[in-house]
Every structure is written in structure tokens, then in C-alpha cells.
Amino acid sequence: MKVLIVEDDPLHRSYLHEAVNAALPECDTVIEAENGTVGEKLARDHKSAHIVMDLQMANRNGIEAARTIWKERPETRILFWSNYSDEAYVRGVSRIVPDGAAYGYVLKSASDERLRLALRSIFIESQCVIDREVRGLQQKSLGQTNGFTDSEYEILVDIALGLTDRAIAKRRNLSLRSVQNRLQQLYDKLDVYQSAGDDHEDGRFNLRARAVTVAFLRKLLNYSALERAEAELQEWLDGK
Amino acid sequence: MKVLIVEDDPLHRSYLHEAVNAALPECDTVIEAENGTVGEKLARDHKSAHIVMDLQMANRNGIEAARTIWKERPETRILFWSNYSDEAYVRGVSRIVPDGAAYGYVLKSASDERLRLALRSIFIESQCVIDREVRGLQQKSLGQTNGFTDSEYEILVDIALGLTDRAIAKRRNLSLRSVQNRLQQLYDKLDVYQSAGDDHEDGRFNLRARAVTVAFLRKLLNYSALERAEAELQEWLDGK
DNA sequence: CGCCGTCTTGCGTAAACCCGCAGCTTGTTG
DNA sequence: CAACAAGCTGCGGGTTTACGCAAGACGGCG
Known part of the structure; x- marks a missing residue:
């Protein structure tokens, strides 16, 4: 052996x-x-x-x-x-x-x-x-509870990569609006609002960027995941 | 000893x-x-x-x-x-x-x-x-060449944290427009455009998010830096 | 089959973002 | 002091995001 x-x-x-x-x-x-x-x-x-x-x-x-x-x-x-x-x-x-x-x-x-x-x-x-x-x-x-669906995770990765809504739609074969729906779900689950709104209109967050940060801090994303995702993205870009 | x-x-x-x-x-x-x-x-x-x-x-x-x-x-x-x-x-x-x-x-x-x-x-x-x-x-x-100024690094961290332009302006005591100027500098240095434009109008990137990703991939940011920055941000938020 | 929940899509709007243009304030240099 | 580079700021406008509203599509379930 x-x-x-x-x-x-x-x-x-x-x-x-x-x-x-x-x-x-x-x-x-x-x-x-x-x-x-x-x-x-x-x-x-x-x-x-x-x-x-x-x-x-x-x-x-x-x-x-x-x-x-x-x-x-x-x-x-x-x-x-x-x-x-x-x-x-x-x-x-x-x-x-x-x-x-x-x-x-x-x-x-x-x-x-x-x-x-x-x-x-x-x-x-x-x-x-x-x-x-x-x-x-x-x-x-x-599991469902407190967990992320594959589709939610997918879109998380996509915005983490820095794609626009339109690009995501193209990549995942969805309409623009659907992409945005999923984003909303994601923002919801990541709790990006509470830290954002908070009465004060100054402390506002950019939801999209904030979501990525929160995901990172929660170890939902890490360097190696990003690296892999980036490689896949390049592949897709080359493929057309 | x-x-x-x-x-x-x-x-x-x-x-x-x-x-x-x-x-x-x-x-x-x-x-x-x-x-x-x-x-x-x-x-x-x-x-x-x-x-x-x-x-x-x-x-x-x-x-x-x-x-x-x-x-x-x-x-x-x-x-x-x-x-x-x-x-x-x-x-x-x-x-x-x-x-x-x-x-x-x-x-x-x-x-x-x-x-x-x-x-x-x-x-x-x-x-x-x-x-x-x-x-x-x-x-x-x-050094200057190929390096990042403190102010550029600062704004990089701010968008990585997920702040809006307005919030950054407030935090750093700048006007909205100045913040956006610095962002442009940053996008420039991080080379977010070339990967973005690329003739095809589909492959477009969200500059703000892309900048953060690129910075991560280049190890300009990492988990511990984010963590520290987040702590400082919370401090600032509490301080008012 | 009809009812219901989940997912998708289009329309429309308010806000945020990206950025060219131009006027101002600085600090530096000849 | 004039000249110049570098940074800050306001204005204006084209794009992108975030999201409410509402109309289908699809799959279970009694």
C-alpha cells in the first residue's frame, strides 16, 4: 500500500x-x-x-x-x-x-x-x-435554513468577480431582472440591510460591494474560492 | 534574556x-x-x-x-x-x-x-x-512607480468595505466628486479597464466590484486587512 | 382539475455610479 | 513673482443598480 x-x-x-x-x-x-x-x-x-x-x-x-x-x-x-x-x-x-x-x-x-x-x-x-x-x-x-442555495452562491461569486448584472445574465442564461431578483435574495440572507440602513442616512452601504465583504468575513468566500472562480470566468470568456 | x-x-x-x-x-x-x-x-x-x-x-x-x-x-x-x-x-x-x-x-x-x-x-x-x-x-x-499612494489604498479599502461614495466622502472629509476622482485613479492603476472593455460590450465589469477582486487576487488586500478595516469602520460608525 | 408557492420576466422609477469639462486652491520650481 | 503640476470641487448627463408591481410558467397536492 x-x-x-x-x-x-x-x-x-x-x-x-x-x-x-x-x-x-x-x-x-x-x-x-x-x-x-x-x-x-x-x-x-x-x-x-x-x-x-x-x-x-x-x-x-x-x-x-x-x-x-x-x-x-x-x-x-x-x-x-x-x-x-x-x-x-x-x-x-x-x-x-x-x-x-x-x-x-x-x-x-x-x-x-x-x-x-x-x-x-x-x-x-x-x-x-x-x-x-x-x-x-x-x-x-x-440545508435550507440559514444556508445558501447553489443559485445564490453562484450569483455571489459572480458579483464577487465584478461582473455586471448584464454580464451575469448572459453567463447564466437569465434575464436581467432575474439576476436582480437573486441579488435581492442574497442581500437578504447576508443581512446587508441592517448594517446599512440604521436610521442614519449617511452610513449607507453599497449593497453589492458590501455583500461580497460580508461573505468574505463570514468565510463564505476566501482567496482560493475567488481564484478558482476567476479561472472559470476566464475560461468562459475565452469560450466566447 | x-x-x-x-x-x-x-x-x-x-x-x-x-x-x-x-x-x-x-x-x-x-x-x-x-x-x-x-x-x-x-x-x-x-x-x-x-x-x-x-x-x-x-x-x-x-x-x-x-x-x-x-x-x-x-x-x-x-x-x-x-x-x-x-x-x-x-x-x-x-x-x-x-x-x-x-x-x-x-x-x-x-x-x-x-x-x-x-x-x-x-x-x-x-x-x-x-x-x-x-x-x-x-x-x-x-515607491510611486506601480505602487499605491496611501490615499489610493485608503479608498480601495473603503470600497472593499462596501461603503458608498457618499459615505466615503463623509468619512474622509472629501467632496463626492473627489472621492470619485480617487476611484478613477484606482481603477486606472488596477487596470480594471482592459479586462473590462475588450471590444465586446457583453463582457463588461462592474468597476467598483472588479477593483476589489483584482486587489484581492494581487494580494493587495487579504482577509486580515479586511478584518482590521472592518473593525476600524465599526469604531468610526460608533464614534458617530 | 383548480389552488398555491416558487421562479422568471418586463416595465418603470429613484438613486447611485462613472466620468468629461472647467474653475479653484495649493505647493513647487525656475 | 510667474508658471506649472497636482489635487479638490461643482455641474451635467449617460449608465447601471435596486426594487416595487404585476403578469406568466412550472410543479406539486388535495
Whole structure:
């Protein structure tokens, strides 16, 4: 059994290396990659079916790497090991995991024991292991209550990218007015009004910009999500 | 001699601990804090004059902690030790460093030897040590060419927060038109047009939102900068 | 089938935004 | 002091946003 570790930080990488050795005596080879690009390549070359993957890497982040890896070999088991449980990450991951794939999401703050258990559960038992903190987010996020629909999230990303209403309409095949409807929904859910109105007519916010900020502060968006969205946008622009 | 380490990540913390011991035999005590809040408190209690500080911590980030520490004791020597050299961080740090203070900025990717040298230079020799990569940014950023004026940066932050032109005018004591002038400058420097116009009248961008995105992608803004700016904004709002 | 909720679309309006033009106030320089 | 660059400000107008109102479209459900 081979395990591939994809992780930016040398310290974390060697920690992981040891953790894998300790948790999985049946594992005979551990290989390491220091960014997403190298990770993809090694996964391909070694046909590795067991991967521990950091999110947030400089060169090519974990989500992108995981997506291409899963596209090539959907049965690959990936344990995501991240510092944060930003909703943006959680959403990003659950968007790309193939049906029935075994994967995990463990925070770096987890104990050695928890990491050990996760490694065994996923790689040996093929079970999904989601950190309870992450799990909570997932439920709230994907459920209706207090959560964002895909269409709402979509439009959030679009204004975050800086598209005009018209451009969004074109991209999503909607009428101008529909785009604006969705924006209103979004503003509603993000609570952009209360902070805005507030009696005083001076303290007014630009709803569109404010929505993006609030989303950022709430970790609904983060750098890596923006980066991915920007790449998709460029693709679309080139495609026509 | 005492050294205070303020760092989120346990692995990095113990690595730093060892590095300090190795580099500074004259140091007899090393204390650790796992976030900015605790860091401030320990710095105060121990009157520590030598600090190694991570930027980007969950609870209270390094810049905020450093600011209050320096406010209380400006002669404190701080070595910032960070994963990234985002322009937002660099700008944030140089904004708060007191006149004549000895400080340093070293990337986590630096070699052991470089970290050792930085520790000795700052803590023993009272010299500033800025990673050359960071240094480059600093020059470019604070110089005119290709860099952003304080006023431009200020307005960038304001639109990123989601303020309207009118609100910005009120906050910065400017006329509406002046605000809009600065916005134009900003749009210019951020190159929001070329990506926008592009012949096709469909691919149009919302300049205001696009500017923020571009700034984010260029690391001119990041989460921590936003967070700080938001706090300042709230303060201002409360102040009237 | 009729009723109802959700989603989409068009019309119209008030406000906000982007910006060219031009007059003023500064600080700088020869 | 004249000249000039740089920044602030008001005016005017073309676009874009935000959103109420109301008319369809679609899918469940009794």
C-alpha cells in the first residue's frame, strides 16, 4: 500500500509522514509532494489510491488538484487535512467529490489519535470521516435554513468577480431582472440591510460591494474560492 | 534574556522554540503564546522585549497584537515570521512599526540559517532584517512607480468595505466628486479597464466590484486587512 | 382539475455610479 | 513673482443598480 502526501509546509509534511507510518503499518511506501501540481503528477505516475491532501497551497491548491485526480481515477481516497473549516472550502470540496467516493476532512488542530483514526477509516475501511466541526458547517450550509442555495452562491461569486448584472445574465442564461431578483435574495440572507440602513442616512452601504465583504468575513468566500472562480470566468470568456 | 513566541501552529511553535534556543545561547527563558490575545497579555506581564510573532492567527492576528504591544513599549523588538509576503501584510506591518524600532520580517520558507541570523541581528544587534522578497515588495509598494499612494489604498479599502461614495466622502472629509476622482485613479492603476472593455460590450465589469477582486487576487488586500478595516469602520460608525 | 408557492420576466422609477469639462486652491520650481 | 503640476470641487448627463408591481410558467397536492 502506498500513500501520497501533498502538503506545502515541510514541518507539516514530515509530521504527516510519521503519522502515516504510525497509523498504517500496512503501508510500505510514502511519497511526498510539496504542491498541487507535483501532487497531480505523482498521483498519476504512481496510480496512488491513497492521498492526504492539504488545502491552501501556493502553487495549485488542494481542491483543484483533487478535482483532476478524481476525474482521472474516481475511486481514489483522499483525506483533506486543513487548517481551516471555511465554508468556502467545505463547499468547494463537496462540489467535487464523486458519488460514493471515500474521503475525509480533518482539521490540523485535531489530535494525533483522531488523525490516526481518520487515516485508518478512510484508507482501510473506505469510510468517510468528516470532522464534526466541518460536518456542522456542511449541514447548515447545504440545508435550507440559514444556508445558501447553489443559485445564490453562484450569483455571489459572480458579483464577487465584478461582473455586471448584464454580464451575469448572459453567463447564466437569465434575464436581467432575474439576476436582480437573486441579488435581492442574497442581500437578504447576508443581512446587508441592517448594517446599512440604521436610521442614519449617511452610513449607507453599497449593497453589492458590501455583500461580497460580508461573505468574505463570514468565510463564505476566501482567496482560493475567488481564484478558482476567476479561472472559470476566464475560461468562459475565452469560450466566447 | 527572555523571548516570547506568538504562534498559532504547535509544530511551528516548537520549531521556533528550538531555533531560538540554538541561535541565542544568551536566552534563558522562552515563553509561548498560541494567539495574539495571549501574546499581548504575556508580553505585558513579562515585559518581554524580544518577540517572534506569526502573522495570520485565528484569534487575533499578529499585526493587531504587535500594534498594541508597540504602543505600550515601542522599544520592543519583534520578528515577524510569516508564510506569505502579501502586499497587504507588508503594508500593514510598515504602518505600525514605531520610529527607529528594530524589527524583522522573515518568511517561513527561509532556511534555518537565515532564521538564526535574523534572530541574532534583531535581538542582539538591534538591526532590522527584512527578507529580500518582502523588501522588494516594500520598495515597489511604497515607491510611486506601480505602487499605491496611501490615499489610493485608503479608498480601495473603503470600497472593499462596501461603503458608498457618499459615505466615503463623509468619512474622509472629501467632496463626492473627489472621492470619485480617487476611484478613477484606482481603477486606472488596477487596470480594471482592459479586462473590462475588450471590444465586446457583453463582457463588461462592474468597476467598483472588479477593483476589489483584482486587489484581492494581487494580494493587495487579504482577509486580515479586511478584518482590521472592518473593525476600524465599526469604531468610526460608533464614534458617530 | 383548480389552488398555491416558487421562479422568471418586463416595465418603470429613484438613486447611485462613472466620468468629461472647467474653475479653484495649493505647493513647487525656475 | 510667474508658471506649472497636482489635487479638490461643482455641474451635467449617460449608465447601471435596486426594487416595487404585476403578469406568466412550472410543479406539486388535495
